[in-house]
Amino acid sequence: MDDAQRLQYLQAMGIDVWVPRDAVAEQPPVAQQQPDVPGAAPAEQQPEDVEAVQQAWRQLEQEVAGCQLCPLAETRTQTVFGTGNRNADWMLIGEAPGQSEDQQGKPFVGKAGLLLTEMLRALGLSREEVFIANILKCRPPNNRDPRAEEVAACQPYLQRQIALIRPKIILAVGRIAAQQLLKTDTPLGRLRGTVHYLDKIPVVVVYHPAYLLRSPLEKRKAWNDLQMADRLYRELQD
Numbered sequence: 001m002d003d004a005q006r007l008q009y010l011q012a013m014g015i016d017v018w019v020p021r022d023a024v025a026e027q028p029p030v031a032q033q034q035p036d037v038p039g040a041a042p043a044e045q046q047p048e049d050v051e052a053v054q055q056a057w058r059q060l061e062q063e064v065a066g067c068q069l070c071p072l073a074e075t076r077t078q079t080v081f082g083t084g085n086r087n088a089d090w091m092l093i094g095e096a097p098g099q100s101e102d103q104q105g106k107p108f109v110g111k112a113g114l115l116l117t118e119m120l121r122a123l124g125l126s127r128e129e130v131f132i133a134n135i136l137k138c139r140p141p142n143n144r145d146p147r148a149e150e151v152a153a154c155q156p157y158l159q160r161q162i163a164l165i166r167p168k169i170i171l172a173v174g175r176i177a178a179q180q181l182l183k184t185d186t187p188l189g190r191l192r193g194t195v196h197y198l199d200k201i202p203v204v205v206v207y208h209p210a211y212l213l214r215s216p217l218e219k220r221k222a223w224n225d226l227q228m229a230d231r232l233y234r235e236l237q238d
Contacts, residue, residue, distance in 0.1 A: 053164060057086060060160055064137050069153035072138035077102045082133035082161060089233065090125065091167035092116075093158070094208065095176040096136035098143050107132045108173075108209070115209035116173070119222065123230050131165055133158060135180050151180055162201070169233050170201055174208030192225055195232060202236075204229040 080097040100110040108116045136154050172178035175188040191205040206225045
């Protein structure tokens, strides 16, 4: 991506001035913790393995679509399984579907979804190149925070998605997604700027685009977090 195109995407995010990476001040440090981070590409799958994975995806989709494990099944319009590349290196995980997502059956649509798309484009990524999912597959009424029993009911679905995709890096989008993934009550402000790990997969915490729409002055911090994630991903490829 050339500088002019990157500037266009950053301006769409509400960041007026783009500073080249080597000149960005106060870059968030990458954590020095170095567990066995998966960086090597998996062995080429045999045809029978590919079919088995495809069958696993079909079965998982059917289970999610018909899920009755918690009361949210009674209030949803439809489940929101997740969209994108099922062989993606990048996986984005948000909190739960909102009203638009519940109606369309896709994660991160509406104004927040448009901003998320621009955030990805600023990294040179498209929504088709990543996989986007949520902690919950059903919308909580009135967009309230997920309850513990709802998260517990949905957790195996997300775990199976992660296992099937085998992403190189995960972006935890927003406070609730980050806290649920990392099993912590640490505030988002203290979670961002550091690399965490989920089953040896590096996790970078970023602001939710809906929050950035309400607090546009935080978009510079969001861009720094995305740059940190991009640097980490590129290091994994070396």
